[in-house]
Amino acid sequence: MIKKNQTLILILFMLGIFMGAIDTGIVSPVRGLIQNSFKVDQNIGTWMITLYTLIYAISMPIVSKLGDKYGYKKAYVFGIATFGIGSLLCGISNFYGTFGFFLTARAIQALGAGGIMPIANAVIGNSFPEEKRGSALGLVGMIYGVGNILGPTLGSSIIDMAGSSNWGWVFFINVPISLIILILSTSLKNTKASTERPMDILGAIVLGGVIGSLMYALTNLDFFNFTESIKSTDVYPYLIIFVLLTPLLISIENRAKDPVLNVKYFKNKEMLVILIISFIVGIGMMGMIFVPQFSENVLRLKSGSGGYLITLLALFSGISAPISGKLIDKKSARFVLLLGFTFTICGTLFLGLIATESLTFISIFIGLALMGLGVGFTMGAPLNYLVLKTVSKEESASGLATMSLMRSIGLAISPSVMIGFIVEASKTLQTKLMDAVQSSLGATTSGMPINPTNTNTDVFKSLQNADITTIVDMLKAALESILPSQIKPMIINAIDSVSNTIIDTFQSVINYGYRNMFIAAAIIALAGLIATLFLNRKCEKPKVS
Template identity: 35%
Template sequence: MGTTNNNQRAALTLFTVGVFMAALDNGIISAALTTINRSFGVSASWGAWGVTLYSLGLAVSVPIVGKLSDKFGRKKLFMIEIALFGIGSLLVAVSQTFSMFLISRLIQSLGGGGIFIIGSSHVLSTLPKEKQGRALGLLGGMNGVAAVLGPNIGSFLLDLTGNWHWLFLINIPIAIVLIFCGVIFIQETSNPNDGPLDFLGSLLLSFAILSVMYGMTNLSGAELIKSLLTLKVYGFLLLGIVFAMLFIFFEKRVEENGHDPILSYSLIRKKQFQWTLLIGMLSGAFIAAVIFIPSYVEQVLGISAEKSGYWMTPLALASGIGAGLGGVIVDKRGPIKALFLASIITMIGFFLFPFWVENLWQFIVASTIAGIGFGITLGAPISVLATEGAGANKGSALGTLSVVRQIGLTIAPTIYAGFITRSFQSAGEKMINHLKDAGININDIPLEYLNSLHENMDQAAIEEAITNIPDPTVQQTIMNTLHDIAYEGFSGLYLTVAIISCLFFFAVGILALIRTRNKEKML
């Protein structure tokens, strides 16, 4: 018994390290994007494909890897995923052209996408029910903390080495150790089915996810409705819906014929699973709000750009604590109570940003509360709900949950960024009005400075224009106005997150009613 427990702990440690490594990679690259773009001589818009392609690869690979792990064995798939991720990391580091860099990032994503799903599925298949919550909380906590700390760790490694290649080379020894130890400590688990792999279903699902995700990446936060009406957005979204409908129809036929679908149709049509997916998508919207913390600290609280990223640390640590707490609550009280608590804490945390936060200590309090709240949702509660009634399709269910969470992560930043962009679009006009209110004669300010303020709509450009103004009184008035504009934009952003947490609360309530009715029917 002691040896078995030691092996289980060792296996969980390996999965945790693998999850941390894979989740870290998508954040770590953001710190080096400018350097990477410069090294390949590409524009920022082209360079962004290094992140976009990785996200698309994750979204497509996750549900398929989840199914493959159920069918062929989670230990085998973990080894394959880690090996792919290590090979992809090596290819990224040695890329001589931007095309090779993008292909290598795709290989990386195909390897990194399924590690969290395989680890979670392994926990649900090997640990007793009373221990699953803590283990899933640990995996979820590492997933969330890595995503939050990624940019900071990337900046640190870049400063330390002066070379962006090391951001990826560091993955290789870790991958080798994980494979070597995995052979020894991870026991094989699977839910095999004699039917052939559902290749056509996998293809239809991949096309559906790719179309929807690509369409959403073309949305504009500043002009959301207008961008939604462009062909490159609604065209791909409609194409994704068509593929999704074909996928569901095909999966129904596969299941009716007694074969093994990539995603069980009987699972898809369950109301409990559908509401769990909606809750998963809303949890993705919580996580997306974290992206804007450094900008908030810089623009609203006046911290320098070089140090703003470090103020992610309280929230990152809190989210890890929240994930662990969520696991404990799930083990003792169940997933629904954990999610109710998460929604209330998250709501309080994000409401504090627009209505209370004025300085750094208040920011630490608010971000810690918000971090604990959304941290609870990262691991155990939603994963446990998604796999209830999934039977042999735990990996597939978790993979589907991961995809809809990624959709939330993709849509939400576009909406959030719109608040900030719109607040700065009228920056020049607002500054001139504030100067007049301060008794400053606009005619005394050289025309080229006023034109500069009108033309520059982003904060960095406006601040540069302000430093060129010789009058310190004018500079201070404009800087105060800039602060008010930023505060207005971020207040709208975090108020929206708080409202989403309210919707999350009601969605959990509906799910609780559905689960109660299902249990009554079974009695």
């Protein structure tokens, strides 16, 4: 059955993968619009991302195990239908709902999304003979990588067409795609992967608690202020819950006849290395999110316009992903991962060390091209291929879900790590801006200091939201509210004459943060490359039982 319908299977499941991939980033450009429409502050508004991430991570291994047990078609149809309903409700909440209704819809959407990716990868991977499996998974990697990267750009484009007050169309776009997939899926037969063993319900419940507590704690942990951050009630209670539940989960899963999470994965050397690499890839992926803001700062572009440069990442990722599949078939998944991490290291170092100094489009283009090639080689095909080669066919979906879960945990850690470099650099912004203005206007002010003694005043917090095109006006507004009256008119009128100095200083400070962030991303990629060296060179199939 499967061999005769390979084209239909590819179309059917890659549509779902693309839909799920774009949704991870499509919400980013409209997050502020959604917050404002419901009149909630930023701390409450972040739950639209946090809740989705938590439910998605929890649902992946559970829905995937249901797929292994009751059939992949049933699990996939459940995932698509649930995702479509959640998307519809999210869109409706734009016009008729409350923020609580919207969050409930997001939770439904995330529950469905958790059953799409692992199931699709398992079916596609097992539908092709081993000599063609890499090529098929390479196409999957291309769709996933391009969709993931283009999500924010697509979100911005939809808002441009529909209008900022109609953000619900960002979610409505998923509804027709879901319907097409559901219609196409009627021609597929349901295939069961495992024997009739009782569902591990207790394990699923405890696993949900373990994943949820860990992900929530990591989401709120500030790695650059670790000592104080870990004392927060949003962090340490959940880490305690994670620590208490983990041994309980191990005990339950060791006794279960058909565990929802096979702890033996972590005892098998090959599978453990795959999971570690997945975790590293998850951390490194977040560096892509900051490309638009980085490009805007380097090229002095208006805020929001840098998002279109992310298409360069998508373009080169789309080139390398299918190539990675063919290289897997001809060489090995290990070779492709080494190649991918090498490209990523070169790309991130080029952006951090060259682009931040040369300040040219060509330097950003080269860096993003290298980085995009690296993403295409590492994100999809090789890890999926290795999991399918390592675990038994009966556990394909749950094995892939475990790998995706580790990547999601890396994604949860990454924002706190990556944004920390920008925040740390920004701490010197006020002082350096004041010093630059004082130096440039020294003669004008007759030696009078314009850097007030109350440098910790809240008015300077507004500079945290400045970009390279607004920093001059925002600095003028901040100074106007705190300068002594005898020098205020003189300084405010003179600021425009030193605007280039202000912009240069702002650019230099923020670029220093990006420089360190991309160097850190290169180090993370290096860790991935080193971990890859521990993979089985002969790609023999270890038994995980």
